[in-house]
Amino acid sequence: MDIDSLEAVQLGNTTQWIHLRGADPSNPVLLMIQQGPGLPMMNEIRRIEATLELEQEFTVVYWDQRGCGRSLRGHGGGDDATLSLMVNDTVALLEILNERFSSKPYVMGFSMGATIGAFAGAQRPDLVTTLIAVGTDVDGVAAGDSAYDFALRTARQRGQRRAIRQLEKIGPPPHRTVKQFGTRVRWASNYRGVTTGQSYGAVVGNLIASLARSRDYALGDVLRTLRGVTLAQAALLPEINAICLQRTLPVIDVPIVMVQGRLDMVAPGSAAEDYFNALASPKKQLVWFDHSAHTPQYDEPQAFRDLLLRIRDDRRAPVSSAPYDDEDQAVDTQKASKKVANETTNESGGPQ
Numbered sequence: 001m002d003i004d005s006l007e008a009v010q011l012g013n014t015t016q017w018i019h020l021r022g023a024d025p026s027n028p029v030l031l032m033i034q035q036g037p038g039l040p041m042m043n044e045i046r047r048i049e050a051t052l053e054l055e056q057e058f059t060v061v062y063w064d065q066r067g068c069g070r071s072l073r074g075h076g077g078g079d080d081a082t083l084s085l086m087v088n089d090t091v092a093l094l095e096i097l098n099e100r101f102s103s104k105p106y107v108m109g110f111s112m113g114a115t116i117g118a119f120a121g122a123q124r125p126d127l128v129t130t131l132i133a134v135g136t137d138v139d140g141v142a143a144g145d146s147a148y149d150f151a152l153r154t155a156r157q158r159g160q161r162r163a164i165r166q167l168e169k170i171g172p173p174p175h176r177t178v179k180q181f182g183t184r185v186r187w188a189s190n191y192r193g194v195t196t197g198q199s200y201g202a203v204v205g206n207l208i209a210s211l212a213r214s215r216d217y218a219l220g221d222v223l224r225t226l227r228g229v230t231l232a233q234a235a236l237l238p239e240i241n242a243i244c245l246q247r248t249l250p251v252i253d254v255p256i257v258m259v260q261g262r263l264d265m266v267a268p269g270s271a272a273e274d275y276f277n278a279l280a281s282p283k284k285q286l287v288w289f290d291h292s293a294h295t296p297q298y299d300e301p302q303a304f305r306d307l308l309l310r311i312r313d314d315r316r317a318p319v320s321s322a323p324y325d326d327e328d329q330a331v332d333t334q335k336a337s338k339k340v341a342n343e344t345t346n347e348s349g350g351p352q
Contacts, residue, residue: 003025004021015071017064019042021062031105031108032063035111035135038233040211043069043217048297052304067081091124106128107131111135125252128254132256138275139245146267154187166183169183192293194266194293208226253282256279263299
């Protein structure tokens, strides 16, 4: 690995941490912004490289944002987070990356990270090549209603009294406390509305294991990270509940690819599609993953990787002659995968 560097960066009033990894310094830069609230990114290095092999195609910047992961050890790292501060941090990091690599990074955000990336791209489009927004938090009200209704409906269909009792106790959204939010997420996850192949317990177990295995975290970092998730949720829940991108972010003057799982119950596809249709952007694309929930990067990793390579190559979209046509488009990855397979066969003279 030609690039493998763990670095501290000063963003605003905090010291935060990034880990840069890549096989070829000439590859384009990809900044990844994690979902949240409070989840780190650098602990995902092993999993992302094993499933997506992005470091062969990009110089990947894994970033523990303000209030999470290793960045909790830095000066001011435990300060209460706000979406505004996190957007400012993103812009500051993009400025650093632009100066260092003399090129505009691709920005890929997941869930709340996609929302933060979208605001940063809208604020400074000169710093971003393309925004890849995965399972974007588009509408806080719609997200809460979708997750809660799905969890309670599924619990009743399955006759699971414990889930029914807990969900009825917190009542319908808005869920303003960490306990209410955690109950909703737990059952939506257990019913595979977040990641199709993982329960809530498996997600938490993987988080702890990945932190413990990572060479980027000491034991103190692991403990701070787990406490920090609760603190970040408490700080950010009011803003998450109030998100409405159609109202607050109607224009993003940078190319954007919105990636949406059809089985996503915590960032519903209907809200994403409504926002996509209303959004003003120089080039925009909505890509559907038919067999994914909120995490298509893990639910359908090969199709997800294929999409990223199409965007990087800037030659053609999964189903057309360019990654972003002059006209807006929505893409079905099932058809896209067939197209990719055909093109691989044709270009190589046989299946790879």
